[in-house]
Amino acid sequence: MFKSLNLGVAAIALAMSGAVSAGPLGIGSTATAEMIAGWDIDIRPDGTGLPEGQGSVADGEGLYEAKCASCHGLFGEGAGRWPVLAGGEGTLDTLHPEKTVGSYWPYASTLWDYIHRAMPYPAPQSLTDDEVYAISAYVLYLNDIVDEDFVATKESFAQVKMPNEPNFYIDNRPDVQNTRCMEDCADPSEFTIVATVNGVTPTGHFKEDSGVAANHYGGDEPKAAAVEVALSDAATAGQAVYDKACQACHNMGIAGAPKVGDAGAWVDRIATGMESLHSNAINGYQGPNGVMPAKGGNMSLSDDEVKNAVAYMVESSR
Numbered sequence: 001m002f003k004s005l006n007l008g009v010a011a012i013a014l015a016m017s018g019a020v021s022a023g024p025l026g027i028g029s030t031a032t033a034e035m036i037a038g039w040d041i042d043i044r045p046d047g048t049g050l051p052e053g054q055g056s057v058a059d060g061e062g063l064y065e066a067k068c069a070s071c072h073g074l075f076g077e078g079a080g081r082w083p084v085l086a087g088g089e090g091t092l093d094t095l096h097p098e099k100t101v102g103s104y105w106p107y108a109s110t111l112w113d114y115i116h117r118a119m120p121y122p123a124p125q126s127l128t129d130d131e132v133y134a135i136s137a138y139v140l141y142l143n144d145i146v147d148e149d150f151v152a153t154k155e156s157f158a159q160v161k162m163p164n165e166p167n168f169y170i171d172n173r174p175d176v177q178n179t180r181c182m183e184d185c186a187d188p189s190e191f192t193i194v195a196t197v198n199g200v201t202p203t204g205h206f207k208e209d210s211g212v213a214a215n216h217y218g219g220d221e222p223k224a225a226a227v228e229v230a231l232s233d234a235a236t237a238g239q240a241v242y243d244k245a246c247q248a249c250h251n252m253g254i255a256g257a258p259k260v261g262d263a264g265a266w267v268d269r270i271a272t273g274m275e276s277l278h279s280n281a282i283n284g285y286q287g288p289n290g291v292m293p294a295k296g297g298n299m300s301l302s303d304d305e306v307k308n309a310v311a312y313m314v315e316s317s318r
């Protein structure tokens with residue numbers, strides 16, 4: 001309460017000084033160094049951000065019992081259905097992993113940050129820095145990570161190694177390294193979403209017989225033109241199979257699947273002949289655009305059902 005009141009007063013003072021025109025809640029005004037410091041409370045894995053101060057396991061015991069044990073249990077075992085804070089070692093790769101500070105959390109700094117920021121649950125940010133050090137030390141002690149004579153300080157806390165740290169690593173998938181492309185962007189006001197996914201887009205969005213789909217803003221959007229082709233018997237039978245087992249990828253071109261109804265995507269494929277299309281659909285294959293799973297992953301389909309679905313796809317894509 002006290003903190004947000006301060007922010008409000010600072011914002012009003014700024015607005016009245018005439019330096020900037022601030023909207024409600026001071027939006028539009030420049031944040032002062034003091035305001036930023038109020039939000040800048042994160043502690044990094046290497047301990048950056050930890051304040052001066054100290055607290056021992058012994059100091060933490062009494063504080064924990066008074067302020068935390070009612071929910072988290074005297075030994076961190078969790079009272080009732082409140083979160084468990086200690087134990088669970090060796091359970092992470094079992095059917096019932098118990099993720100606690102000791103068994104799961106990779107960095108001790110997170111404990112300091114979390115307790116300081118969010119606990120005790122009914123009164124977040126009510127603890128002094130020394131109290132946070134002491135209680136954090138005690139929670140680490142409950143997890144057998146520090147000894148009973150441990151005194152947490154900025155320096156000693158940053159040295160604590162958590163048992164599960166080696167199982168966390170920086171996301172190394174290639175797409176996280178891409179440089180951001182912010183050039184030649186299309187005008188967002190020109191974007192219209194026209195695609196719909198069978199069985200996913202609620203049909204209630206379409207006004208009956210109007211040829212348009214109502215959008216969320218009460219306006220109208222063009223509805224994809226209905227495909228007016230006379231289907232063979234095989235294709236007619238295949239439509240239901242397609243809707244059930246194939247449309248998830250082929251309706252939208254998901255995962256590199258040629259989109260049904262897009263003649264350009266199908267012309268070369270149709271040219272390879274129905275036999276080849278049947279065999280690829282039934283047995284699956286790795287193509288240049290992606291993986292087509294055998295029978296679309298639905299092995300309960302008969303070969304004939306898959307062939308019918310292919311007939312439907314081909315005939316709707318001419």
Ligand code: HEC
Binds near residue numbers: 082
């Ligand atoms: C009134 C009950 C209550 C009290 C008292 C309380 N907590 Fe919590 N604590 C919670 C709840 C609820 C959560 C889960 C919050 C969430 O997930 O958003 C939680 C989460 C936590 C977690 C994270 C657990 C995890 O693995 O995700 C820690 C650590 C923690 N509390 C420490 C403390 C400490 C230390 C104190 C005393 C200073 C304290 N809590 C007091 C209810 C309480």
Ligand code: HEC
Binds near residue numbers: 241254281288290297
């Ligand atoms: C998980 C997504 C997925 C599902 C489900 C799926 N497909 Fe495909 N399908 C693909 C992809 C991807 C390709 C394109 C692979 C390539 O050529 O690069 C493809 C290609 C095809 C082709 C073209 C084959 C060729 O030789 O060019 C046919 C025919 C086809 N699928 C039929 C089906 C049928 C029938 C079903 C349902 C029984 C189905 N697919 C379900 C992903 C899927």
